[in-house]
Amino acid sequence: MIRTTLLRSAIVIAVGVGTASLLSGCFAPPAPVVVETPKPEPDFGAIGGESPIPIETGTPVEPVEPDSSGFVSVYDDLGVVVVSVPEAWDDVDGEGFTTDAGQDWAFVAAAEDLDGYLERWDVAGVEVGATSVSDVDAATLDAQLQGLLDSISQGYAECETVVADAQPYADPFFTGYESLYEDCGTTGTVAFAITASNSDGTQVVFVRGQITTAYDVEEVYSAITGSFDTSIGRGQTRN
16 A cells, blocks of 8 residues: 655645446446545645745755764755665655745655655655744744644554654754654554754754664664754754
């Protein structure tokens, strides 16, 4: 079952609803009509203020080597978003997207196979996006982060175990919310989603991914959450 499409496709491509009708024979009753339900898609329209800021104006992040061997850093096409992933996640897409409201998002996805990651639970991968925001008070931004987390987590409804639901997330550079899931699909895959803002509330970032049992889940999760960065996040403190 296809979980979702690429995040940006929710913005630039309209998802249609198709139907298929099957007949098992001339004298048999028609089979039930199969309806292809639109997949849950993130709603990015609520993020940001009244005047969207082009992400292209951001300063590229400083290139860094991953802390652990067996991992590599992957970047979006603009060089303003980075995350460390296992070397095997070498199918990378760094094309950003723009919402209908004109909000630019820098975006990178990396997986063993991106099509497989987006369609099945037995392929590991991650997606990271960031956008600049302005003229948003703290309470409004907090509500937007929770709404975005709920939106990007819809695809995890198939997971059997909810370990954490919109729990507070904080590291030295970003604060927001996180949801964690286990037993996704039939292969014991772990999934997670994070939405957060930097310390001065001028940028929003989301992280969404799934880790299969083929990996050390804690090691990969720690590598991702300890490395996702934007040009005005962790990179501010690097020398």
